[in-house]
Amino acid sequence: MDVKILCLGVLTLGEASGYEIKKQLEEGPLAYFYHAGFGSIYPALKALYHDKQIDCFEVSQESRPGKKVYSITAKGYESFRSALSRKPAIDKIRSEVLLMFFFARFVDREHLHGVFEKYLEGAHKIVKQLESLDMVDTTPDCEFTNGLGRAIFGAIACYMEDNRQLLFGLERSNSGCPTTSKT
Amino acid sequence: MDVKILCLGVLTLGEASGYEIKKQLEEGPLAYFYHAGFGSIYPALKALYHDKQIDCFEVSQESRPGKKVYSITAKGYESFRSALSRKPAIDKIRSEVLLMFFFARFVDREHLHGVFEKYLEGAHKIVKQLESLDMVDTTPDCEFTNGLGRAIFGAIACYMEDNRQLLFGLERSNSGCPTTSKT
DNA sequence: ACCGGCATGTAACGGGTTACATGATTTT
DNA sequence: AAAATCATGTAACCCGTTACATGCCGGT
Numbered sequence: 001m002d003v004k005i006l007c008l009g010v011l012t013l014g015e016a017s018g019y020e021i022k023k024q025l026e027e028g029p030l031a032y033f034y035h036a037g038f039g040s041i042y043p044a045l046k047a048l049y050h051d052k053q054i055d056c057f058e059v060s061q062e063s064r065p066g067k068k069v070y071s072i073t074a075k076g077y078e079s080f081r082s083a084l085s086r087k088p089a090i091d092k093i094r095s096e097v098l099l100m101f102f103f104a105r106f107v108d109r110e111h112l113h114g115v116f117e118k119y120l121e122g123a124h125k126i127v128k129q130l131e132s133l134d135m136v137d138t139t140p141d142c143e144f145t146n147g148l149g150r151a152i153f154g155a156i157a158c159y160m161e162d163n164r165q166l167l168f169g170l171e172r173s174n175s176g177c178p179t180t181s182k183t
Numbered sequence: 184m185d186v187k188i189l190c191l192g193v194l195t196l197g198e199a200s201g202y203e204i205k206k207q208l209e210e211g212p213l214a215y216f217y218h219a220g221f222g223s224i225y226p227a228l229k230a231l232y233h234d235k236q237i238d239c240f241e242v243s244q245e246s247r248p249g250k251k252v253y254s255i256t257a258k259g260y261e262s263f264r265s266a267l268s269r270k271p272a273i274d275k276i277r278s279e280v281l282l283m284f285f286f287a288r289f290v291d292r293e294h295l296h297g298v299f300e301k302y303l304e305g306a307h308k309i310v311k312q313l314e315s316l317d318m319v320d321t322t323p324d325c326e327f328t329n330g331l332g333r334a335i336f337g338a339i340a341c342y343m344e345d346n347r348q349l350l351f352g353l354e355r356s357n358s359g360c361p362t363t364s365k366t
Numbered sequence: 367a368c369c370g371g372c373a374t375g376t377a378a379c380g381g382g383t384t385a386c387a388t389g390a391t392t393t394t
Numbered sequence: 395a396a397a398a399t400c401a402t403g404t405a406a407c408c409c410g411t412t413a414c415a416t417g418c419c420g421g422t
Contacts, residue, residue, distance in 0.1 A: 033281040084290045088279035096271035098216040104324040107267045141287040144349035148342050155338035159331050166327035
């Protein structure tokens with residue numbers, strides 16, 4: 001499953017431009033479990049349009065660049081449903097931050113600390129964001145997924161706050177590996 | 184940051200063959216936040232070896248295919264540390280399952296149910312796995328990351344069990360989109 | 367007899383990221 | 395005056411996945 005399907009999904013929520021799709025992926029309820037950049041969204045929309053899975057009409061705006069607003073077609077719905085009916089791939093996660101935590105003994109304390117606090121703050125932000133979305137969004141599907149997100153990032157934030165000492169508590173020399181020292 | 188760095192990281196924990204590295208990525212404490220297949224591990228090891236970041240010696244085993252056991256060199260440590268000292272990329276997550284939950288109203292009930300239960304079971308498994316690793320593993324870094332994993336997947340399992348009804352509870356027609364019906 | 371686990375590797379393909387190109391407008 | 399937001403798009407590159415190739419051993 002690729003970005004095309006993701007775009008179709010977003011478009012089932014209402015028409016949008018490529019730029020707006022990206023925003024929804026960053027700020028909307030999907031933010032925490034799927035990511036895509038312009039470099040993949042625009043080509044995906046192009047392909048979907050050529051395949052008549054989405055319609056397009058251009059909108060000129062005053063004091064704004066014109067945008068292309070896309071909306072999903074019947075054919076688009078069909079292929080979206082069909083994609084969702086297949087066995088989903090296992091989650092692909094790649095967290096460099098967690099990798100850094102896991103190998104924290106190799107990392108400069110100050111650097112680690114900065115990354116840690118930023119990550120913690122990010123978790124809080126996601127929780128708040130999802131909480132604010134709860135007000136406006138109402139489908140049970142979305143509610144479920146939002147709640148799950150809050151549960152996950154709430155747990156992360158909570159755990160990180162309660163267990164700082166495991167990474168920072170006791171002074172620890174950078175043991176476990178040879179430092180590059182030529183004495 | 185790519186699979187090469189990941190391999191270096193695993194090799195800081197002790198020498199291993201490509202096959203064993205993959206196993207550690209699947210069964211070890213990194214399992215839940217990083218993934219890599221043979222197709223990326225073997226080429227990575229090859230490149231690292233050519234670059235003298237890892238050493239290699241071949242081991243013939245009785246009643247087993249021979250294996251190539253790799254160990255990290257001083258140069259390898261250097262590049263690993265250097266990789267960890269850079270600003271980590273933001274997490275890249277791609278969960279088709281959560282996407283399916285989010286768009287559950289487009290999914291066949293039975294299919295959804297199967298995916299749901301399997302995912303829930305998977306979360307439980309990860310928690311158990313991480314709990315079993317706690318006995319043998321002791322570095323604070325690892326303890327922290329393990330704990331975080333337990334917190335995350337514990338929260339997922341708990342939430343899913345408590346909120347099934349949001350996805351399945353009330354009978355819901357597949358609303359919100361035109362079904363492909365030509366009557 | 368067959369499947370699963372152990373063990374390594376390559377080649378092609380697909381797809382996403384990064385960087386580049388462009389440009390107006392609003393906010394700081 | 396600079397930076398951020400809005401807005402679209404392309405091309406090259408990197409890299410990871412998938413599929414294929416090979417083979418032995420142990421258990422059912």
